[in-house]
Amino acid sequence: MNYFERKGNELVFRNAGETLSIVPWGANSLRVRAAMMRDIDDPRHALLDPGDSGDVEIRIGETSASIRCGGIIAEAEAVGEAEHIGAPAWAHLTFRNAHGEVLLRETNCGSVLRRHARRFEPNGGDDWSLTVEFDGCEGERIRGMGQYQEERIDWKGCTLELAQRNSQSSVPFYISSLGYGFLWHLPAVGEVTFGANRTTWRARAVQQMDYWITAGDTPAQISLQYARATGFAPMMPECGLGFWQCKLRYWSQRQILDVAREYRRRGLPLDVIVCDYFHWPRLGDFSFDPEFFPDPAAMVRELEGMGIRLMVSVWPQVALDSARYSEFRRLGLLVRADKGEQIGLRLLEDSMFIDFTNPRARAYVWDEMRRNYHDQGVRLFWLDLAEPEFGTCDFANYRYHAGPVLRIGNLYPQFYSRLFFDGQRAAGQTDIVNLVRCAWAGSQRYGALVWSGDVMSRWEDFRRQICIGLNMGAAGIPWWTTDIGGFHDGQVDDPGFHELLVRWFQWGAYCPVMRLHGDRRPAERVVRADGTEAPPSGGPNEVWSFGEEVYAILAKYLRRREELRPYVRELMREAHERGVPLMRGMYYEFPDDAECRDISDQYMFGSRYLVAPVMEPSARTRNVFLPAGCDWRNVDTGETLAGGRTIVAPAPLETIPVFERLS
Numbered sequence: 001m002n003y004f005e006r007k008g009n010e011l012v013f014r015n016a017g018e019t020l021s022i023v024p025w026g027a028n029s030l031r032v033r034a035a036m037m038r039d040i041d042d043p044r045h046a047l048l049d050p051g052d053s054g055d056v057e058i059r060i061g062e063t064s065a066s067i068r069c070g071g072i073i074a075e076a077e078a079v080g081e082a083e084h085i086g087a088p089a090w091a092h093l094t095f096r097n098a099h100g101e102v103l104l105r106e107t108n109c110g111s112v113l114r115r116h117a118r119r120f121e122p123n124g125g126d127d128w129s130l131t132v133e134f135d136g137c138e139g140e141r142i143r144g145m146g147q148y149q150e151e152r153i154d155w156k157g158c159t160l161e162l163a164q165r166n167s168q169s170s171v172p173f174y175i176s177s178l179g180y181g182f183l184w185h186l187p188a189v190g191e192v193t194f195g196a197n198r199t200t201w202r203a204r205a206v207q208q209m210d211y212w213i214t215a216g217d218t219p220a221q222i223s224l225q226y227a228r229a230t231g232f233a234p235m236m237p238e239c240g241l242g243f244w245q246c247k248l249r250y251w252s253q254r255q256i257l258d259v260a261r262e263y264r265r266r267g268l269p270l271d272v273i274v275c276d277y278f279h280w281p282r283l284g285d286f287s288f289d290p291e292f293f294p295d296p297a298a299m300v301r302e303l304e305g306m307g308i309r310l311m312v313s314v315w316p317q318v319a320l321d322s323a324r325y326s327e328f329r330r331l332g333l334l335v336r337a338d339k340g341e342q343i344g345l346r347l348l349e350d351s352m353f354i355d356f357t358n359p360r361a362r363a364y365v366w367d368e369m370r371r372n373y374h375d376q377g378v379r380l381f382w383l384d385l386a387e388p389e390f391g392t393c394d395f396a397n398y399r400y401h402a403g404p405v406l407r408i409g410n411l412y413p414q415f416y417s418r419l420f421f422d423g424q425r426a427a428g429q430t431d432i433v434n435l436v437r438c439a440w441a442g443s444q445r446y447g448a449l450v451w452s453g454d455v456m457s458r459w460e461d462f463r464r465q466i467c468i469g470l471n472m473g474a475a476g477i478p479w480w481t482t483d484i485g486g487f488h489d490g491q492v493d494d495p496g497f498h499e500l501l502v503r504w505f506q507w508g509a510y511c512p513v514m515r516l517h518g519d520r521r522p523a524e525r526v527v528r529a530d531g532t533e534a535p536p537s538g539g540p541n542e543v544w545s546f547g548e549e550v551y552a553i554l555a556k557y558l559r560r561r562e563e564l565r566p567y568v569r570e571l572m573r574e575a576h577e578r579g580v581p582l583m584r585g586m587y588y589e590f591p592d593d594a595e596c597r598d599i600s601d602q603y604m605f606g607s608r609y610l611v612a613p614v615m616e617p618s619a620r621t622r623n624v625f626l627p628a629g630c631d632w633r634n635v636d637t638g639e640t641l642a643g644g645r646t647i648v649a650p651a652p653l654e655t656i657p658v659f660e661r662l663s
Contacts (some may be wrong), residue, residue, distance in 0.1 A: 002079045004065040004093070009056045011067040013076060013091040020091050022076070024053035024069035026229045027213035031185075032074070032093070036120040036128060040208060045187050045411060046230045046442035047212060056543035071098040072180075072215035081107065084610075090116050095180070097215045107133040107198050113168035118209060127205040127407060130186075135201045141597060142179055142194050142233065142584065146171030146439070147452060151464050152475040153471060153600045154587055155194050162190040162203070162410065163395060164387035167436045167453025170410055171475040173226060179595070181222040183212040183230070183441060189395045204396075205406035211568045219474070219588045220580050226476050227579025231445025233478050236572035237431035239380070240449070240479075241565045242271030244515035244559055246311075247541035248487075249276035251526050252292040252480075253299045259542060260308050268555060269541065269562040273303065273351040274311045274382060274435075274517070280533040282571065283351045284318030284325065286365070287372035289518045291529060300377035312373055313437065315326040316388055316416060317344065317351035328354065335388070336399045344398075345391040348535055353388040356415040357402035357408065366423035374427055381420050386413040386438040413438035417446035435515075439477055449479040449560070450515055457486030457497060457518065462504055467600050471513065474580025480583070481513040483539075491521045492539045498550050498652065499617060505554050506656035507613040509561040510605045512571075512582040516541060553654045571606045582606060590627045599625060609635070612649060612657040624657055626651045632659040 005012050013020040025031035033040050057068040063078040076091040080366045080378045094105040104118035120128040125143040142155040147169035155174070162170045162184070169436035172192070182463065184192070188203035201211075210230060216222035245263070251254045256273055262269040288296045291366045294362065303310050318328045320343065329336050335344060335353040345355040355361050369381070390398065398405040400412070417436050424447075425431050452468050455461045464480045472480045485501040508514045520539035528534055539545075543554040559606065561568075571582045581588075584604040586596035602612040602624060612624045626632045627645030635658045641647060649657035 002060070002062060004060045004076065006058050006060060007642070009053070011056070011058050011060075011074070011076065013065070013066055013078070015078070015091075016089055018090065018120075020076070020364040022067050022074050023054050024067070025050040025212055026214070026225055027052075027054055028070040028072050028216065029053070029212060029229060030067065030069055030072055030074055030095075031212050032208045033208055034118055034207035039209070040352075043210070044439070046183065046414075047185060048229065048231055049105050051228065056530070063588070070215075072096070072103070072213065073098075083618055090118065092117065095213055095215075097179055101178075101527065103176070103178055103215060104182070105135045106399040107135050123205055124353070126207055127404070128207070130188075130201075130203045130206045130209055132201045132209060132211075136195055136197045136199060137178060138196075139589070140176055140442075142174050142176060143587070144171070144476075145176035145192075146475045147450070147468050147472055148296070149452075149455070149461075149464050149468070151460075151467050151600065153467050154598065155197065157194065159191055159193040163186070163393070164410055164413060164438050164440075165453055166387060166389050166437065169413070169440070169450060169472070169477075171441055171472070171477060172441055173441055173475045175219050175222050175474050179215060179217060179222075180218065181214045181226050183226070185212055185439060185441070187408050189406050189409050203399055205404060207407070207515060208645040218591055220578070223474075223476065223579045227444075230442045232577070232579055233444045233575050234432060235576045236479065236569075237433050238569075239271040239431075239512060240433050240513055241568045241572070242514070243269050243561055244272040244274060244513065245542065246272055246274035246276065246515060248516035248519040248538040249278065249398060250274075250403055251279070251537050253294060254297070256516070257299060257302060260306055262542070262544075263308075264306050266544070266555075269558050272306055272309050272311050273381060274282065274313070277315060277383070277384065277500075278348070279313070282319050282324070283315060283349050284322050284328065286314070286368040291636050294515070296376045296378075306376070309380055310378055311382050312378050313382040313384055314369070315384050316354050316356065317385070319349040320355065321350070326448075331360070331364070333358060333364060338399055343391070345385070345389060347391070356412060356419055361401070362415070362419040362422070366419055369420070369423060370427060371433050372427075374424070379424070379429060379431070381434045383416050383420065383434055383436040385414045386436045388412055398428075400465050410440050413448075414440045414443045414446070417443050417448040421446040433479070435481075441476065444477050444479065448477070449481060450477055451480070451515070452482045454485060454487040456488045457490035457500060459500060459615060459617060461486055462500060463601070466507070466603065466613060466615070469583045470581075470585045470600075470603055473583045474585065474588070476579065478575035478579075478581045479512055481515045482508070483512055483517040484508040484515060485518045487518050489521060490518050492541075492545055494626045496617070498546050501546060502550060502553050502653060503614050503656070504555050507611070509557040509608065510566070510611045510656075510658065514561050516543070519610070520545075541575075567606065567608065574606070586625070586627065592628050595625055596627060608661050610659040610661065612659075614651045614656060620651055620653070621648050622651050622657060623647070624659070626659065633662055634658075635660055
């Protein structure tokens, strides 16, 4: 009996209700899907059309088969639950590179354990819970997977939640040190464990299994193949190369213009100034409050006359007691709670989230954005609460137009970015970048600049940001930034916070986008003309707000970033054309150097600059490893040093250790 068949370039296995499909999907890449008691579908959650996959070879035997696509080979062997049963029950998969070396192999616990590597368990209706297991590999390192608030660049031995939260972006793509990349192409809520004995993926609600795997000799080759499969970031607009000023919150047109004028009076570089939340009357109004912003178009014109662009915050909610709520609800444009109150979040106003998986909701909201912002000259948007941030993360209780959150929930931030990207393009805009608090696979092609959420103003949070930036880049999201200084609890007059801010700011000059933000203390009370309270503003957060000593250092690194503008533009073009991140782990640029495999506190900014942030209070030196094969020049002292060793680099408060690669 033959369990395998060829359909064009697709290898198919069928038995006992399961259909398994392996098909070429780009150079050196395969897409693997399996469904139970149903036909296989072709959802394009992140994947694009595969294009030319090159040479494909399929071989079929009586109980085994293989498919080769360039430099990757999948071998499938029909195996039984136990030898005495006889009949094969499932196809066991092994993936190899062109040299025959095993990249990834399904766990084979058939025998009397009856433990299949792919396990579908019924949830009721059309949904299944899914478990997929692969063998662990000693010494393998796992890089990527998106944004998790941990100080790690290797996820081996870790469990990660596959769900979106404030400061957590699940982007389920990783680069393995064994020479492959893997995308879990399912937006379901779940988890993955990269254990020593096995890697286990779990999804709480699916209709089929779906993943993509690619083989490459270097991390850069894997990044390129992944970007071809899921999309390249656009070319970053010129305003993304410089400095962005932000705080919680500039609450009036006058404030924004005064800050912009002061930057220009001091001769300081500034590309973008940000108008944060509650510049609107009520959640869901999607317009400027006329009391505080009497002439938005004039504000935008004056800013642009100074060479500064305005970014405007958007929240994806409608207040329950606002005039807009009944219309959104009647038109079916809101997320639905299956049980209890129709409330997504209680923060300043009780509200429900708009369902951006619904194309009618996207069209409706963009029409509002176009009339109230885009037509006023606003071209940059800040897409906040993009997870969305449910007040109670009971993912099983919410439902989108595209399906229940348990099955489809991780896609929400991608749809959010897509809404604005498509609308801006339709309006004739070509230079698109939007700041967003969350992402999923494929978000990069919609101009998504992801930031790391509302992190605390603490040294431990600062240290995590370096690892997060490296993992986001490895996960295929090259546009990434952080709240310089942290978001919560930075005291404007605290010397301890000043040191943290300086070190964070210095490092920010060597991030993909340099953006100062935070809810500084003490807060500022905001009162309307009628005497009622408006949402408060945080304390001052401009570079001159923290004393003359701090100002001198921050101004130095503002100018340093401006000097780097041509180089950052070059890196953004590399990301756009080759899919490579701007922030690169040492392992990424030096994959053959064993000393670089586990370094998490320094990195390469592109291929030229080694950046070693100072991440401990009172530290005035730090150890830096300089890889072999080239010399390195200290960009501040001019000293040239040979590679292949660890040095103690000077790091006075006014300097971050940075070394230029010379050869």
